Amino acid sequence: MPVLSTPPIDDHILDYHFPETEETTLANGLKLVVLTRPELPRITFRLGFHLGDKYDGDLPGKADLLAALLKKGCRGYTADAFADAIDLMGGYLDSASNNDSFFVYGTFLSEFTEKSLAMMFEAVRFPAFEAGELDREKRRMIADLENEKSSPGYLGQLLLQQKLYPGHPYGAYKTAASLQAIEVAHLREMRDSFLCPQGATLVVCGDTDLAEIRDICQRYGGDWAGAPTGANVLAAPREIRAGGRYFIERPGSEQATVLMGFPLFKRTHGDYPATVVANKILGGGANSRLFMHLREEKGFTYGAYSSLNCYQESGSWIASGDMRSDALLESVRGFEGEFRQMVDKPVDAEELRNAKRFLVGVFPLRNESAAAQSGLVIFQRLFGLPADYWTTYLEEIAAIDAGEIRRIAASYLVPEKMTLVVVGDWAVLQDQMRQIGDCQRLDIHFNAIG
Template sequence: MTAIDMSVRPTPGAPRAYTFPAFESVTLPNGLRIVIAPQRKLPLVTVLALVDAGSVADPVGQEGVAQLTASLVTEGTGDLTGAALAELVELMGSSLDSGADWDSSVVKLTTLSSRLPEAISVLARGLTDPSLPEDEFQRLRTERLADLLQQRSEPRSLADEAFAQVIYAPGARYAKPDGGTEQSVRALTLDQLRAFHADRYSPVVTTVVLVGDVSVDGGIALVTKVLGDWTGTRPSDSSAPDTTLLTARGVRIVRKIDAPQSELRVGHVGPRRLTPDYFPLVLCNAILGGLFSSRLNLNLREEHAYTYGAHSGFDWRRWAGPFSMDAAVQSDVSAKAVREILNEFEKIRAEPVTASELSLAKSYLDGVFPIRFESTRAIASALASQSIFGLPADYYDTYRASIRAVTAEQILKASEVHLHPDRLQVVAVGDADSISSDLSALGHGLVTVVDPIDALGQ
């Protein structure tokens, strides 16, 4: 073995081509859309049934109804109780779960392909004809209340919820938790869930995504068999939710006595997913706080050691979701950390990112693209986003070129348009007594202190 000079860095070879998995979509006569991406690597299939019935569709006063309804969809159908349904599916080695996020309700199935016909039949029965039984409703509602109770002691949940409250106007749906508040969940009735299912679950607003060891024709035939006879019309009320935002600066402290760290959120309402500035903003965020080597992380972690990690992110939703910069910092440097975050925010919209930062972010986002889609679940989730947001059919085929095309000037322009220092809200979940005077001294608007129970949207 001849010794080699380890100071010589290797250079990459020619990249191998990658294309996002090919998929086909068809719409059945009843309005149900099917998207199929065959992946024959392993005998596995992931199915997502997406219904346009996310938490934004919760009627006012019934916050949490979308999530509870979705949870109940897999808790019994026909002569199957919830327990029997779980047993049946799991004896096949399959997993069937359901839930809702802001933009959709979803039933998820992952199964060996040999069990797909039986498993997707159970999924379809739950989706179209759930029992919505009283006992399971009571149980899941109690569990949601337990979850809300639990969150009173969880700094990260408290910070997220307190942040939503200070960036959105009180009446906005996004100001309250997607799963509802204690008050709204307590008031929910089974009739309301049944009405929500009857109104909102319909083939015309449903997309079924299949990814894995299944052929296009085979997948269409299966879905047609189990969901082709489902009937329904377009839900009556599909208007945009109230997303009114607050436009002042301020500091909200959520009291957690003797907390050794402050859980920080700094930000404001960002643009909606379909903003034309999406790609410049993705790169802007990568450089600001999206990557390990981002400005926020290098500053707060690697330079100052205030935190284990600092990040930023746009919460992309169909309507205008939050943009936030996050870090959990040791209590005694809370105000200093906020100051650094504010400085980085000012800086990214004041001058162009450097060529080195831009090339790093671009080559990272370009290079990891294939790594993001190794599993049937990840591919299905990408196709689900495409469907939920109405992204173009060639979105994933052009993604890398779109990333590579972004310039420093576009990032600066997008930052000026979408980042607003005058609206930045600061949330700190921490030891109010020891951190509030330093945070007040930042001069960042009105400082208010609340208890955890009030941060959960009562």
């Protein structure tokens, strides 16, 4: 495979030092981490909790609705008044939930440091949870779900997640029915069970220091008390001993959307850095093996990629692309061939150097902003990564050799454990699917067909 010649990795790039932090813990258990950057005329903060979508239980979407409602009014503020108060400071305050974590975050001019943090504490501690606002958010989310159903990639991803995380909340997803069933009482219970100072971490980056942030937090959050009662450690998903093939029937689709997934490890696993490099080589960009083969050489698609999803309890390695309908069979064989080549064809020195050079070079650029650095600190704290993790990360990437890439591919790109999902028009694709192998046909609601 032709590759561009590149110089070796410059040692100066590896000499990356994550900004120094000042830290303390308040009496109520809230951890404070401050990255002082006086050259910035603003502050960026991120308050993180051990809450995430995986704790939704039998009501998927609950954490998302909680995040939406936190910024819809609180003690002394209607939703409109709260939004106006934030706008008057010229900043933003938002909240979000992902699989493993829950965040409240914002950016404001440094002259509003105290007032913005005070508003953050009000939103978290005393949310209004107005029934009318909840109804509006549910209608908005349900409308978004209906729109997303028109995307074959979205449908395929939902089903693939379900199959890759059997019996685990990572495989669950919100529906119109689950959203409709969520009431204010459910959100209050989740807030009381998870949004507590004990175990939470507040990271502030910008024109400030630890003394100022500690004083503000004592003033507006010093009497905040409690420990989370719902953040139990969840068991890992059941082991996948054999994958499967699934076809989601979507009449009229002009392309065949292909997704392939392999079970992987949790984010703290020692193989993560080497797998990042392996993924870059396999499908992590426009010069990757998948892209070069399936688009540049074959013309089956506008793009074919791979990505890693590594969470606190488990993970997955996914490859995907929207393929020409007349080339489905060859495309699937092409994906599978590239997976085998990661084991059978050793990565040459230039290909490996290109991948590592990109990863090492782009990391500081992507993480120079206050928001990015705050996010890295929160991630490291909530996932329990070593304190020097981001300082040594680039050295670990640079040290990966070809033998490790081959070992990673042989360990995790296991054909027997691969799950295949195809979304498309069965009338057009059925002959090719039969050549690929037996599959389970489903409608867009994942009900079995036939």
